[in-house]
Amino acid sequence: MKSVLLIGLGRFGKGVAEKLSELGHQVMAVDRDEVRVNEVLSLVTGARIGDSTSQDFLQSLGVGNYDVCIVAIGEDFQSSLETTSLLKELGARKVIARASRDVHKKFLLRNGADEVVYPERELAAWTAMRCTSDSVLDAIELDSDYSLFELAVPKDWLGKSVGNLDIRKRYGLTILGTKRREKVSMAITPETVFTEDETILVVGKYRDVQKCFKI
Numbered sequence: 001m002k003s004v005l006l007i008g009l010g011r012f013g014k015g016v017a018e019k020l021s022e023l024g025h026q027v028m029a030v031d032r033d034e035v036r037v038n039e040v041l042s043l044v045t046g047a048r049i050g051d052s053t054s055q056d057f058l059q060s061l062g063v064g065n066y067d068v069c070i071v072a073i074g075e076d077f078q079s080s081l082e083t084t085s086l087l088k089e090l091g092a093r094k095v096i097a098r099a100s101r102d103v104h105k106k107f108l109l110r111n112g113a114d115e116v117v118y119p120e121r122e123l124a125a126w127t128a129m130r131c132t133s134d135s136v137l138d139a140i141e142l143d144s145d146y147s148l149f150e151l152a153v154p155k156d157w158l159g160k161s162v163g164n165l166d167i168r169k170r171y172g173l174t175i176l177g178t179k180r181r182e183k184v185s186m187a188i189t190p191e192t193v194f195t196e197d198e199t200i201l202v203v204g205k206y207r208d209v210q211k212c213f214k215i
């Protein structure tokens with residue numbers, strides 16, 4: 001269980017609060033808007049109304065005691081940047097900040113953010129990938145080139161073994177495992193044969209996935 005200081009409770013911040021609570025983490029939620037704070041009260045372990053650009057207010061939260069501080073402010077970049085920078089100055093162990101423009105990422109990283117998430121962009125990339133193919137069921141970007149994909153088993157792979165398909169040599173893709181009824185199996189050998197009721201977990205470049213899975 002991690003302790004998380006979550007600042008900014010718009011749609012994104014509230015979504016983060018919901019997921020953290022579902023995962024069993026302790027969340028202190030902060031927003032300057034009382035209504036937004038009230039909306040998450042049932043999800044979080046603590047909540048405060050206040051302006052996160054105020055050093056005194058942030059200090060009163062004891063930011064150094066949290067495993068992670070998340071700055072989920074998007075549009076108000078001035079607030080986001082000031083908050084990120086203050087958090088680091090006040091001894092935050094790890095600061096994850098949200099960007100909502102390309103240029104934000106650079107400034108946030110230079111001013112105290114250890115990591116930056118860019119939800120609109122990540123979701124846009126995902127939507128573009130998903131809507132152009134029925135085979136890509138999920139994807140997690142690992143860096144600018146490589147992603148982890150969950151893919152449907154192509155019809156012509158059924159009954160064939162991993163060794164016979166040899167997709168690492170032919171396409172540069174690595175099969176990590178399979179998933180059946182939400183259960184992942186990592187027991188992949190050259191003898192593994194795919195069945196219709198499972199999906200495949202593959203690491204590689206999207207371009208190679210496109211070629212291999214004829215997308």
Ligand code: ATP
Pocket residue numbers: 007008009010011012013030031032033036050051052053072073074075076079080
């Ligand atoms: P979202 O895109 O997540 O729906 P939004 O568009 O409503 O967010 P943002 O400007 O991204 O609004 O701000 C997110 C939340 O952060 C809002 O609830 C806002 O009240 C809060 N917020 C912004 N600045 C501060 C600040 N300085 N101190 C505390 N909370 C802040």
